[in-house]
Amino acid sequence: MKSHSLIKVVGLCSLGGVFAVLLNASPAYPTKPTNLLDNNGNIVGMVTPATQLDTIKSTGDLTKVRLKGWSAFGAESVVFQKMGKRIVLAFLEESALPDVKKGKVKQDVYETEWNESSIVVWVSTSDITSSKKDIWKNANKLFNERCGGCHQPHPAHEFTANQWPNIVNAMKDRAGLTTDEKWLLTKYMQNHAKDIK
Numbered sequence: 290m291k292s293h294s295l296i297k298v299v300g301l302c303s304l305g306g307v308f309a310v311l312l313n314a315s316p317a318y319p320t321k322p323t324n325l326l327d328n329n330g331n332i333v334g335m336v337t338p339a340t341q342l343d344t345i346k347s348t349g350d351l352t353k354v355r356l357k358g359w360s361a362f363g364a365e366s367v368v369f370q371k372m373g374k375r376i377v378l379a380f381l382e383e384s385a386l387p388d389v390k391k392g393k394v395k396q397d398v399y400e401t402e403w404n405e406s407s408i409v410v411w412v413s414t415s416d417i418t419s420s421k422k423d424i425w426k427n428a429n430k431l432f433n434e435r436c437g438g439c440h441q442p443h444p445a446h447e448f449t450a451n452q453w454p455n456i457v458n459a460m461k462d463r464a465g466l467t468t469d470e471k472w473l474l475t476k477y478m479q480n481h482a483k484d485i486k
């Protein structure tokens with residue numbers, strides 16, 4: 290009797306597993322700062338390189354995705370990767386805010402309230418890749434080519450995620466970075482910073 294019900298449980302679990310795989314949207318990552326579009330094709334925001342997007346469906350030129358992150362209470366137009374870290378995933382237009390779904394609420398050490406938030410939008414299929422590794426490889430190449438000419442290169446783990454945006458901004462012109470390259474390098478340095486695992 291016992292073994293019979295065990296088989297049932299195992300059977301149910303593996304079924305659950307199949308559903309989980311079917312429902313599990315595959316991740317995609319923008320290779321550069323990319324526009325977010327609503328169902329009518331209007332621009333409703335911008336997503337930064339290497340941000341994880343969960344793909345919902347693709348119609349060829351455009352891919353429908355879900356973007357998830359954290360926003361500070363009262364400043365919902367900026368979506369961050371982690372609560373309390375200045376790693377920007379996306380900027381949203383005011384017009385997109387009613388479509389943002391709110392999840393968990395948490396408080397950081399400064400008693401700022403953070404909301405888990407997600408939004409479903411469209412991105413250009415040609416601007417995304419399934420390989421985050423390739424994006425980081427390009428960013429690392431950029432770092433090696435542009436950041437060691439004047440001084441010893443300062444590796445990502447020398448500074449925190451919150452320090453890197455100002456440093457990269459200060460070095461942008463010196464290193465001849467375009468705005469797209471600046472975003473790529475900023476995200477790369479932040480995600481490999483000393484306080485990020």
Ligand code: HEC
Nearest residue numbers: 432435436437438439440443456457459460461463464474
């Ligand atoms: C054209 C020369 C030049 C290039 C290229 C350059 N830097 Fe710098 N960097 C400097 C100078 C000069 C300083 C000294 C401090 C200052 O003036 O800001 C500096 C300082 C720094 C510091 C030290 C900040 C501190 O507080 O200790 C970091 C980190 C840094 N650079 C990172 C970078 C990165 C990342 C890149 C590539 C995007 C880069 N640098 C490219 C000239 C350059």
